[in-house]
Amino acid sequence: MSSSAPWKQLLLNSINSNSHLKHSTYFQLATVRSNGRPSNRTVVFRGFQDGTDKIQINSDSRSCKIEDLKHCPFAEVCWYFTETWEQFRIHGRVDLIDASNSDPYKLEQREAAWFAGSVRSRLQYLGPTPGLPSLDEQPSHDSLDSSAGPVDVFCLLLLDPEQVDYLNLKSNERLAFTTARSVNAYEYIKVK
Amino acid sequence: MSSSAPWKQLLLNSINSNSHLKHSTYFQLATVRSNGRPSNRTVVFRGFQDGTDKIQINSDSRSCKIEDLKHCPFAEVCWYFTETWEQFRIHGRVDLIDASNSDPYKLEQREAAWFAGSVRSRLQYLGPTPGLPSLDEQPSHDSLDSSAGPVDVFCLLLLDPEQVDYLNLKSNERLAFTTARSVNAYEYIKVK
Numbered sequence: 001m002s003s004s005a006p007w008k009q010l011l012l013n014s015i016n017s018n019s020h021l022k023h024s025t026y027f028q029l030a031t032v033r034s035n036g037r038p039s040n041r042t043v044v045f046r047g048f049q050d051g052t053d054k055i056q057i058n059s060d061s062r063s064c065k066i067e068d069l070k071h072c073p074f075a076e077v078c079w080y081f082t083e084t085w086e087q088f089r090i091h092g093r094v095d096l097i098d099a100s101n102s103d104p105y106k107l108e109q110r111e112a113a114w115f116a117g118s119v120r121s122r123l124q125y126l127g128p129t130p131g132l133p134s135l136d137e138q139p140s141h142d143s144l145d146s147s148a149g150p151v152d153v154f155c156l157l158l159l160d161p162e163q164v165d166y167l168n169l170k171s172n173e174r175l176a177f178t179t180a181r182s183v184n185a186y187e188y189i190k191v192k
Numbered sequence: 193m194s195s196s197a198p199w200k201q202l203l204l205n206s207i208n209s210n211s212h213l214k215h216s217t218y219f220q221l222a223t224v225r226s227n228g229r230p231s232n233r234t235v236v237f238r239g240f241q242d243g244t245d246k247i248q249i250n251s252d253s254r255s256c257k258i259e260d261l262k263h264c265p266f267a268e269v270c271w272y273f274t275e276t277w278e279q280f281r282i283h284g285r286v287d288l289i290d291a292s293n294s295d296p297y298k299l300e301q302r303e304a305a306w307f308a309g310s311v312r313s314r315l316q317y318l319g320p321t322p323g324l325p326s327l328d329e330q331p332s333h334d335s336l337d338s339s340a341g342p343v344d345v346f347c348l349l350l351l352d353p354e355q356v357d358y359l360n361l362k363s364n365e366r367l368a369f370t371t372a373r374s375v376n377a378y379e380y381i382k383v384k
Contacts, residue, residue, distance in 0.1 A: 030268070039222065040268040
């Protein structure tokens with residue numbers, strides 16, 4: 001039985017249609033700072049958590065977004081696909097899985113996310129300050145044992161979508177999806 | 193004397209270098225909802241206000257971002273340039289200029305913003321509900337007198353940058369700019 005959310009296939013199609021563009025896996029993640037003001041930055045889509053609709057993002061626990069998420073655990077993704085003129089706004093709660101997590105299953109997921117990235121991309125977590133956002137595989141002269149597990153500052157973010165708003169600017173179609181968690185189902189609302 | 197902020201020329205250069213791409217004038221605008229959660233959507237850069245560093249965005253007063261901004265008047269732009277691999281994060285207060293504004297000068301600016309858009313782009317403000325985001329010039333069968341002034345729901349947003357964070361993923365350069373309003377000057381911090 002597939003329990004996949006109805007918006008997920010739409011998103012997978014968009015990812016596929018735009019995959020020839022390097023930036024197609026980049027999206028903007030909005031959070032709320034501890035002073036109540038918004039913040040926004042580009043991050044990289046690291047796939048869905050196996051068997052779920054949760055979106056994976058890698059982060060450095062020293063980056064500002066971690067502080068934001070500790071204050072307010074909600075985020076909104078805005079993902080615009082430049083080839084197909086489609087926008088996904090994905091709102092949900094973020095589970096922050098860092099080295100101090102007490103759940104062995106979550107720590108396993110964090111380790112899997114670490115090894116899913118290239119050795120080069122792992123190097124950014126080794127410096128004295130958070131590295132430049134890992135939008136790209138930056139060249140580096142540092143070296144790292146490829147079998148070494150995640151460093152302490154490596155953090156896996158899991159965004160669990162509650163609301164998804166889809167917009168297609170070619171067809172002028174708009175769709176809104178809202179999870180109804182209590183019945184483990186999705187309410188589907190066609191807006192336009 | 194030029195009073196332009198030091199980040200402005202950097203941004204103008206990026207806009208120019210990416211101008212062959214239709215989506216180069218699109219950026220993501222994060223705001224905070226009245227329930228304290230973030231929201232995020234793609235909007236269109238409508239230029240700088242004449243003689244200032246303020247960023248212009250057009251909006252429909254019935255859209256959710258207006259409600260957000262009435263609750264929390266701060267926003268953060270995340271603008272990623274896909275050709276040159278540059279990101280600008282621009283944080284600041286947003287001045288919301290709608291039909292009810294009592295300042296004649298601001299109403300003039302709102303009118304100028306209305307006429308700066310194409311007749312077709314103005315049509316989206318005429319429907320019974322907010323139109324699809326005006327990322328594109330959507331075809332429509334409605335008509336509008338091209339000399340008619342702004343409709344009531346047309347709203348001009350002016351974002352006044354306080355913090356600008358620049359990232360260049362080709363050169364691995366990062367620059368942070370913070371306004372120091374009290375002395376009408378910019379503090380320039382080279383982070384990396």
